[in-house]
Amino acid sequence: MTPDELKTTAEKQREAVGKYPHRVHVCMAAGCISSGSDKVKDALTDELKKAGKDKCCLVKGVGCMGLCSAGPLVEVADSVAGNSVMYKNVTAEDVPALVASLEGKPVPHLLLPKDIPFFTAQHKIVLENFGLIDPDTIADYIMMGGYEALNKALTDMGPAEVLHEVTASGLRGRGGAGYPTGLKWSTVAKAGGGQKYVICNADEGDPGAFMDRSVLESDPHRVLEGMAIAGFAVGANAGYIYVRAEYPLAVKRLKNAIRQAERSGLLGQNIFGTPFNFKIDIRLGAGAFVCGEETALIASIEGLRGQPRPRPPYPAVSGLWGCPTLINNVETLANIPPIIRKGGKWFASIGTEKSKGTKVFALAGQVNNTGLIEVPMGIKLRDIIFDIGGGIPEGRKFKAVQTGGPSGGCIPEQHLDMPVDYESLASVGSIMGSGGMIVMDESSDMVDVAKYFMEFCMTESCGKCVPCRAGTAQMHDLLARIMEGDATMRDLALLEKLCDLVKNTSLCGLGMTAPNPVLSTLQYFREEYTSRLLDGGGNGRHPKTAAAAEVR
Amino acid sequence: MTVNVLTLTIDDQQVSAREGQTIMQVATENGIFIPRLCHIEGLDPVGACRLCLCEVKGTPKLLPACTTKVSEGMEVSTSTERLGEYRKMILELLFAERNHVCAVCVSNGHCDLQSMAQKVGMDHVTVPYRYPKLQVDATHERFIADHNRCILCTRCVRVCDQIEGAHTWDVMGRGEGSRVITDLNQPWGDSETCTKCGKCVHVCPTGALTEKGRSVAEMAKQRRFLPYLTKMREEW
Numbered sequence: 001m002t003p004d005e006l007k008t009t010a011e012k013q014r015e016a017v018g019k020y021p022h023r024v025h026v027c028m029a030a031g032c033i034s035s036g037s038d039k040v041k042d043a044l045t046d047e048l049k050k051a052g053k054d055k056c057c058l059v060k061g062v063g064c065m066g067l068c069s070a071g072p073l074v075e076v077a078d079s080v081a082g083n084s085v086m087y088k089n090v091t092a093e094d095v096p097a098l099v100a101s102l103e104g105k106p107v108p109h110l111l112l113p114k115d116i117p118f119f120t121a122q123h124k125i126v127l128e129n130f131g132l133i134d135p136d137t138i139a140d141y142i143m144m145g146g147y148e149a150l151n152k153a154l155t156d157m158g159p160a161e162v163l164h165e166v167t168a169s170g171l172r173g174r175g176g177a178g179y180p181t182g183l184k185w186s187t188v189a190k191a192g193g194g195q196k197y198v199i200c201n202a203d204e205g206d207p208g209a210f211m212d213r214s215v216l217e218s219d220p221h222r223v224l225e226g227m228a229i230a231g232f233a234v235g236a237n238a239g240y241i242y243v244r245a246e247y248p249l250a251v252k253r254l255k256n257a258i259r260q261a262e263r264s265g266l267l268g269q270n271i272f273g274t275p276f277n278f279k280i281d282i283r284l285g286a287g288a289f290v291c292g293e294e295t296a297l298i299a300s301i302e303g304l305r306g307q308p309r310p311r312p313p314y315p316a317v318s319g320l321w322g323c324p325t326l327i328n329n330v331e332t333l334a335n336i337p338p339i340i341r342k343g344g345k346w347f348a349s350i351g352t353e354k355s356k357g358t359k360v361f362a363l364a365g366q367v368n369n370t371g372l373i374e375v376p377m378g379i380k381l382r383d384i385i386f387d388i389g390g391g392i393p394e395g396r397k398f399k400a401v402q403t404g405g406p407s408g409g410c411i412p413e414q415h416l417d418m419p420v421d422y423e424s425l426a427s428v429g430s431i432m433g434s435g436g437m438i439v440m441d442e443s444s445d446m447v448d449v450a451k452y453f454m455e456f457c458m459t460e461s462c463g464k465c466v467p468c469r470a471g472t473a474q475m476h477d478l479l480a481r482i483m484e485g486d487a488t489m490r491d492l493a494l495l496e497k498l499c500d501l502v503k504n505t506s507l508c509g510l511g512m513t514a515p516n517p518v519l520s521t522l523q524y525f526r527e528e529y530t531s532r533l534l535d536g537g538g539n540g541r542h543p544k545t546a547a548a549a550e551v552r
Numbered sequence: 553m554t555v556n557v558l559t560l561t562i563d564d565q566q567v568s569a570r571e572g573q574t575i576m577q578v579a580t581e582n583g584i585f586i587p588r589l590c591h592i593e594g595l596d597p598v599g600a601c602r603l604c605l606c607e608v609k610g611t612p613k614l615l616p617a618c619t620t621k622v623s624e625g626m627e628v629s630t631s632t633e634r635l636g637e638y639r640k641m642i643l644e645l646l647f648a649e650r651n652h653v654c655a656v657c658v659s660n661g662h663c664d665l666q667s668m669a670q671k672v673g674m675d676h677v678t679v680p681y682r683y684p685k686l687q688v689d690a691t692h693e694r695f696i697a698d699h700n701r702c703i704l705c706t707r708c709v710r711v712c713d714q715i716e717g718a719h720t721w722d723v724m725g726r727g728e729g730s731r732v733i734t735d736l737n738q739p740w741g742d743s744e745t746c747t748k749c750g751k752c753v754h755v756c757p758t759g760a761l762t763e764k765g766r767s768v769a770e771m772a773k774q775r776r777f778l779p780y781l782t783k784m785r786e787e788w
Contacts, residue, residue, distance in 0.1 A: 288726065290726075305722075305723065309598070309599070310598075310599040310616055310619045310620075312621075458727055458728065459726075459727055460726070460727070461726065461727040461728075462726050462727070462730075463704065463723070463725065463726050463727045463728065463729070463730030464598070464600045464704075465599075465600050465601070465602055466600070466601055466602055466642050466645055466646055466703075467602055467642060467645070469649075469704070469727055469728060469730065470645035470646065470648070470649045470728070471645055472727070473649075473682070473727070473728045474645065474648070474679050474680070474682075477680065477682075494678065494679065497641070498641075498679075501638055501641050501642070504614060504638065505602045505605055505614060505638050505642065506602070507599060507600065507602065
């Protein structure tokens with residue numbers, strides 16, 4: 001494909017879509033499909049044909065529209081009037097009413113107002129095409145300006161300018177640790193040796209997190225474009241997407257996207273008529289959480305046991321098959337095309353001093369609006385939970401919000417007015433993490449929460465280093481004893497000692513961060529621990545004393 | 553060929569080293585002992601047991617001496633109070649993880665786990681014993697694998713792969729459920745790749761891999777072959 005052909009494709013697709021006076025967008029991401037959106041889409045197609053309206057109304061399966069808790073979501077747009085309405089919880093039975101409403105008034109009982117904070121308080125960069133394009137059609141992505149950034153990088157800029165823009169953007173790794181992306185890219189670019197690789201880490205494994213899945217399901221070409229730009233900037237000609245096999249829909253759409261991009265000449269040899277070649281392959285993860293750790297992930301791609309190894313050497317120097325390797329998270333790469341299109345300065349104008357841009361969060365747990373959101377860095381946690389999230393259901397009281405999955409911590413009420421950025425979250429004992437955000441209300445038991453995450457780390461430990469393998473198992477059993485009311489102050493002291501050991505002596509990030517859920521709940525909810533101890537001065541809350549009191 | 557020589561400080565002692573050497577190698581050359589269990593000179597280091605962790609000035613993280621390369625002006629502390637506490641605790645975790653009963657062990661008195669506990673002063677175990685039920689594989693004509701005494705150091709896996717070239721041993725499972733296996737988890741006696749060389753038995757730090765017919769405290773390990781083989785390969 002030449003740059004001119006890219007423009008023509010975009011125009012043709014715009015025309016093809018624009019000729020319909022009505023457009024119906026049905027969410028076809030995994031969340032809505034599981035509540036029956038595929039049936040809604042089929043019913044819509046049939047009903048329109050029956051009503052003879054299939055020439056004036058386009059039915060399109062699109063990516064995630066965000067408010068997963070109200071799914072299946074359907075958006076009906078009127079091109080003539082230039083407005084659109086959104087419907088929630090749509091079933092196949094509602095379809096005749098929807099079709100009948102095309103030229104008339106919207107269906108009132110399904111209406112989802114678009115002016116609620118859930119939609120208005122967001123700032124979409126990564127999710128800009130969500131709900132607008134069909135993830136299985138490359139022309140749809142191109143219509144929205146897709147692959148323009150790759151074209152710009154290859155034909156107007158050089159690798160150095162691309163590196164400059166990414167560095168200027170201030171983008172930091174969205175996988176959790178927040179390492180400056182520009183710095184990582186320039187390290188790989190400077191590394192010697194002929195062969196280099198780009199890896200996209202799509203092994204999203206935190207419980208309650210589904211940001212990467214949604215990006216891959218809703219806008220896969222964005223990730224491919226980001227990877228190709230990265231390859232151009234660092235001098236790599238091959239890339240791998242390591243995606244977990246538990247995401248079959250994401251894998252299917254990625255495979256389709258890669259095939260389409262190859263057929264259009266947007267991946268492969270001499271992209272946009274330049275000497276730049278880039279190919280992308282998919283590697284499936286077999287369900288190990290630790291394979292999200294970069295050195296374990298690389299070992300897994302090489303066909304070895306997915307175990308981390310000590311760093312240095314970092315993958316930027318010696319990664320896949322010993323070659324310099326750039327490894328970035330899905331969301332990081334998805335930020336690249338808009339940065340190249342609009343410039344690093346534009347990106348750096350969003351967010352806070354040290355954390356630029358936006359962050360995608362998967363809002364889950366005891367909150368009214370669960371789903372996928374994208375907010376500017378620096379937003380208050382309170383705004384996320386109570387405005388965008390719509391607060392806690394049934395008027396219950398907020399207790400804590402858990403960020404960063406098993407590596408993160410629980411943040412209580414008193415820190416809700418803190419801005420969301422890498423440093424602030426770390427200062428209160430949690431981490432930004434990949435973007436899982438689990439809201440908990442007063443009914444949540446914090447010791448149980450800590451035990452849940454510790455069980456997760458224990459079963460997901462690879463078993464290589466002693467502190468993580470044996471330490472997480474001991475910590476889990478201690479937490480179980482505290483839950484059962486069989487523990488003493490001595491056990492609590494041992495738990496804290498083990499937290500310190502595992503945190504400081506483990507080999508990889510999994511072990512180093514495994515104690516975080518315990519440490520943060522101990523910091524803010526210590527009373528929930530001590531009241532369960534046999535000698536903790538338990539004010540009647542000790543499970544065994546409470547049971548004994550009942551018997552009496 | 554020129555080799556860059558650099559100087560560094562280990563435990564306030566100024567030492568010289570060749571570029572590319574690890575902290576462990578340089579410390580050993582200078583008579584400084586750093587505790588270790590997974591590491592054995594002659595096999596690729598993996599940094600798994602975490603006993604050799606050292607403090608390096610300017611780095612907040614503790615670094616394993618077996619895999620960390622020395623650099624010019626590096627200031628290493630190998631035996632601070634904090635490291636000593638961590639080492640004791642790691643050994644306690646190992647003793648509690650499986651069934652290590654020295655009094656009835658064939659390797660009593662010749663065991664690296666036991667001697668390391670003595671060296672770092674681990675005189676009792678404060679974490680609860682886990683008493684897992686594990687198998688003993690005595691199907692091999694010459695050797696026994698007792699998983700109750702295995703500490704998953706993977707020395708057997710590495711010596712079989714890197715020195716013997718058979719790769720009979722590997723690790724299966726994850727976390728606490730990890731276990732060393734022969735071939736695809738077949739009984740050792742049925743292994744088609746095992747050459748019966750016995751190198752795994754002699755690099756094994758504990759009584760997990762032993763020769764048949766040994767009674768309590770009789771299984772001393774012969775390890776002189778390893779540096780010899782490594783040297784012969786280098787000179788070839």
